[in-house]
Amino acid sequence: xxxxxxxxxxxxxxxxxxxxxxxxVEQGMVVLDAIHxxxxxxxNDLAIRWNCKAGKCGSCSVEINGKPxxxxxxxxxxxxxxxxxxxxxxxxxxTIKDLVSDVSWNYEQNxxxxxxxxxxxxxxxxxxxxxxxxxxxxxxxxxxCIECYLxxxxxxxxxxxxxxxxxxxxxxxxxxxxxxxxxxDKEDRIxxxxxxxxxxxxxxxRCCTDVCPEHIQITDNxxxxxxxxxxxRFYDPLIWLWKKLFKNQA
Amino acid sequence: xxxxxxxxxxEHDVIIxxxxxxxxxxxxxxxxxxxSTGLICKSLLGKAHTVxxxxxxxxxxxxVDNRDHWKVHFRDTMRGGKFLNVWxxxxxxxxxAPDRVxxxxxxxxxxxxxxxGLINQRNFGGHRYPRLAxxxxxxxxxxIRTLQDYGVHEGIEVYMECTGLDLIxxxxxxxxxxxxxxxxxxxIIFKTGAVIMATGGGGKAWKVTSNSWEYTGDGHAMxxxxxxxxIDMEFTQFHPTGMVWPPSVHGTLVTEGVRGEGGILVNSxxxxxxxxxxxxxxxxxxxxxxxxAGRWLAGDKNARRPPExxxxxxxxxxxxxxxxxxxxxxxxxxxxxIANQRSEEDIKKKLPSMYHQFKVLAELDITKDVMEVGPTxxxxxxxxxxxADTQMSRVPGLFACGECSGGMHGANRLGGNSLSDLLVFGKxxxxxxxxxxxxxxxxxxxxxDQIKSIIRNATVILNRESGENPYLLHEKLVENMxxxxxxxxxxxxxxxxxxxxxxxxxxxxxIKASGASQYNPGWHEALALRNLIITxxxxxxxxxxxxxxxxxxTRVDFPGEKDEWLDYNIVISKNEIxxxxxxxxxxxxxxxxxxxxxxxxxESLENEIFSEK
Numbered sequence: 116x117x118x119x120x121x122x123x124x125x126x127x128x129x130x131x132x133x134x135x136x137x138x139x140v141e142q143g144m145v146v147l148d149a150i151h152x153x154x155x156x157x158x159n160d161l162a163i164r165w166n167c168k169a170g171k172c173g174s175c176s177v178e179i180n181g182k183p184x185x186x187x188x189x190x191x192x193x194x195x196x197x198x199x200x201x202x203x204x205x206x207x208x209x210t211i212k213d214l215v216s217d218v219s220w221n222y223e224q225n226x227x228x229x230x231x232x233x234x235x236x237x238x239x240x241x242x243x244x245x246x247x248x249x250x251x252x253x254x255x256x257x258x259x260c261i262e263c264y265l266x267x268x269x270x271x272x273x274x275x276x277x278x279x280x281x282x283x284x285x286x287x288x289x290x291x292x293x294x295x296x297x298x299x300d301k302e303d304r305i306x307x308x309x310x311x312x313x314x315x316x317x318x319x320x321r322c323c324t325d326v327c328p329e330h331i332q333i334t335d336n337x338x339x340x341x342x343x344x345x346x347x348r349f350y351d352p353l354i355w356l357w358k359k360l361f362k363n364q365a
Numbered sequence: 366x367x368x369x370x371x372x373x374x375x376e377h378d379v380i381i382x383x384x385x386x387x388x389x390x391x392x393x394x395x396x397x398x399x400x401s402t403g404l405i406c407k408s409l410l411g412k413a414h415t416v417x418x419x420x421x422x423x424x425x426x427x428x429v430d431n432r433d434h435w436k437v438h439f440r441d442t443m444r445g446g447k448f449l450n451v452w453x454x455x456x457x458x459x460x461x462a463p464d465r466v467x468x469x470x471x472x473x474x475x476x477x478x479x480x481x482g483l484i485n486q487r488n489f490g491g492h493r494y495p496r497l498a499x500x501x502x503x504x505x506x507x508x509i510r511t512l513q514d515y516g517v518h519e520g521i522e523v524y525m526e527c528t529g530l531d532l533i534x535x536x537x538x539x540x541x542x543x544x545x546x547x548x549x550x551x552x553i554i555f556k557t558g559a560v561i562m563a564t565g566g567g568g569k570a571w572k573v574t575s576n577s578w579e580y581t582g583d584g585h586a587m588x589x590x591x592x593x594x595x596i597d598m599e600f601t602q603f604h605p606t607g608m609v610w611p612p613s614v615h616g617t618l619v620t621e622g623v624r625g626e627g628g629i630l631v632n633s634x635x636x637x638x639x640x641x642x643x644x645x646x647x648x649x650x651x652x653x654x655x656x657x658a659g660r661w662l663a664g665d666k667n668a669r670r671p672p673e674x675x676x677x678x679x680x681x682x683x684x685x686x687x688x689x690x691x692x693x694x695x696x697x698x699x700x701x702x703i704a705n706q707r708s709e710e711d712i713k714k715k716l717p718s719m720y721h722q723f724k725v726l727a728e729l730d731i732t733k734d735v736m737e738v739g740p741t742x743x744x745x746x747x748x749x750x751x752x753a754d755t756q757m758s759r760v761p762g763l764f765a766c767g768e769c770s771g772g773m774h775g776a777n778r779l780g781g782n783s784l785s786d787l788l789v790f791g792k793x794x795x796x797x798x799x800x801x802x803x804x805x806x807x808x809x810x811x812x813x814d815q816i817k818s819i820i821r822n823a824t825v826i827l828n829r830e831s832g833e834n835p836y837l838l839h840e841k842l843v844e845n846m847x848x849x850x851x852x853x854x855x856x857x858x859x860x861x862x863x864x865x866x867x868x869x870x871x872x873x874x875x876i877k878a879s880g881a882s883q884y885n886p887g888w889h890e891a892l893a894l895r896n897l898i899i900t901x902x903x904x905x906x907x908x909x910x911x912x913x914x915x916x917x918x919t920r921v922d923f924p925g926e927k928d929e930w931l932d933y934n935i936v937i938s939k940n941e942i943x944x945x946x947x948x949x950x951x952x953x954x955x956x957x958x959x960x961x962x963x964x965x966x967x968e969s970l971e972n973e974i975f976s977e978k
Contacts, residue, residue, distance in 0.1 A: 143611020160880030
């Protein structure tokens with residue numbers, strides 16, 4: 116057991132500051148445990164989101180010493196014993212209170228994505244669809260996403276340029292990729308990926324991939340293949356020529 | 366005094382409290398049937414505990430072993446529940462689960478596949494055949510995300526981070542609910558013809574639990590206060606395998622899938638102690654040598670299941686026994702070994718989130734080392750008493766589905782039967798509400814006095830000068846439940862526990878949360894505590910009344926199942942003077958055909974199904 120120093124953001128979007136706390140920490144604790152201990156002892160009204168405490172729900176996303184992380188999966192022993200741990204809410208989204216951010220923008224983006232559309236005539240007489248494991252491995256990777264929005268938080272387009280009106284962000288790029296690569300899906304979302312969801316805005320810095328707690332290869336396996344599909348559709352010289360020659364047929 | 370006209374007010378045909386698998390499935394059904402549907406959840410959408418479900422969803426698809434059939438699933442469920450299940454619920458569940466799983470695929474879910482391209486199924490405790498459709502060990506995430514992504518296009522209005530406080534009635538009928546926005550602390554009035562409770566369990570009343578802060582028995586308590594009955598509350602499931610080390614993750618779930626994939630339990634002497642703990646009822650279906658268990662793991666269809674896959678109540682008690690006898694692991698659990706049973710590659714492929722969870726939280730590599738595990742309060746079999754076909758409680762307009770409803774699982778739930786329960790009864794609740802609303806002649810009216818009293822009860826917690834600290838009271842509660850209403854119970858312990866609960870109820874009357882109303886966890890904790898105490902008391906009182914040991918309810922002073930108790934459920938309700946009433950209620954006689962199926966030997970049932978096919 117040792118005494119550790121914390122600085123936690125207290126306040127809302129318009130005003131607030133880092134406040135000092137000291138708390139005893141035991142072996143095996145994660146940052147979220149320490150915050151809960153501070154909450155129970157010294158700051159009953161300190162706001163933080165959390166649920167599963169096992170890295171499966173993606174609720175407790177914060178910035179710990181400047182790095183976007185899940186508080187429940189960040190062990191105290193990742194930091195030196197005399198290091199002060201400062202915790203702030205996600206920078207890219209408005210702060211509701213203390214460590215809680217308003218992530219509702221993400222839910223609005225999800226709603227904009229055209230839903231999965233299978234062809235029911237492909238079902239067998241028992242009502243089963245056929246898909247093979249090797250064909251779903253890659254989309255199962257994207258479906259591991261726990262919607263912690265850490266990737267959204269570090270995306271330069273959203274964080275530094277605040278271009279939320281022109282790019283849906285990495286989380287929804289891989290959701291689009293997952294739908295586009297789904298063996299049963301019949302919907303064409305490629306024009307929307309380009310026009311509505313802004314695939315061209317991503318400049319592949321891979322910051323999103325670096326922070327993903329599920330280790331999803333967001334950029335390489337999701338965004339880049341989507342960008343390639345857009346390029347194939349809209350910028351392929353042969354298809355362009357075809358379109359010129361036979362209008363409305365391509 | 367406040368003016369009700371200043372409070373936000375919305376109107377829906379139906380509101381659903383809770384957005385886990387059951388709530389989402391119910392909301393989708395309501396919306397599909399043309400009802401204006403409001404879905405209210407305490408967390409963000411997609412974070413409910415369904416997301417934590419790991420192993421899979423049980424459905425007799427027969428994709429891996431084509432001998433599977435709803436009758437076998439039904440029989441397994443009844444035997445797992447020690448025959449106390451509501452027969453009709455277990456029947457509906459076994460019959461409808463396959464369609465509910467296929468429907469998820471239609472909505473975009475991507476389950477692991479068999480080599481024929483069908484949904485793959487894995488073995489699990491108490492299930493005769495490989496029956497759990499799964500996605501590695503993150504099946505719950507797949508299900509909740511599928512329902513969420515599908516549901517947002519169905520016209521459901523979602524109210525996130527909004528806490529239900531209490532129901533409003535017009536005469537005997539439900540007419541609405543008052544809730545509170547967690548971020549602003551503002552109140553909101555829902556005017557509605559029907560309410561579906563889908564709030565999950567009340568695991569937060571115990572110290573060692575796999576449940577998060579949300580599971581405070583809100584649905585149980587709101588329904589109880591509104592006049593509904595609670596059934597089977599004495600049956601609380603202790604999942605045999607929770608993490609025991611380090612202390613901060615004590616109770617976090619380790620999926621049964623580890624054992625389904627071949628993981629074995631051993632004590633400090635290296636003995637596979639589950640071989641010493643096979644109950645008579647399951648002896649003919651369980652391997653009695655390590656050799657046979659090994660053949661089963663290798664895929665021999667004639668070999669019987671290893672004893673590690675006995676039902677959860679049996680495994681949890683066996684682990685507790687080893688620890689009590691001094692044969693436990695260093696931190697008071699048993700050893701769970703998958704490292705020496707499967708290859709590193711298999712483990713990472715089949716149990717990726719377990720690998721990750723132990724690696725980060727316990728700094729342990731499960732492909733190389735054995736885990737330490739022990740029982741953790743995981744699930745409540747008991748809940749709001751509802752009609753098996755419509756899911757309506759005895760309060761007109763009040764429905765319930767999922768964990769907060771009772772009856773389906775009897776005295777013990779089989780792993781994998783929870784996710785299927787959510788889907789089957791979520792849909793049925795939606796159908797039930799739709800029929801109820803159609804028959805409703807006029808919309809029930811909202812009563813202002815009830816609203817005022819609900820709001821006053823909530824705000825007084827903030828306005829008090831001083832009083833009990835909600836965090837400390839919660840700590841007392843969990844200590845009490847862990848010690849007095851744990852895996853092993855006695856009259857003495859339970860009576861002592863109830864006396865302490867009575868004291869806590871008095872303390873609660875003077876509870877005080879500091880700070881303002883905006884996003885104030887202390888206040889939220891205080892509000893939830895009322896519900897948690899009601900839920901805890903109902904468990905303790907039911908446990909005291911049931912003088913036998915059955916499934917998850919173990920009375921040291923009344924060992925073994927008693928046939929006469931099989932004829933009764935314990936039902937809790939609030940009496941005229943506001944006290945908790947515990948009643949021993951005779952069960953409905955089972956349908957003859959169902960009774961026949963449940964009591965057939967496995968061999969006869971297999972032959973019967975084979976000849977039908």
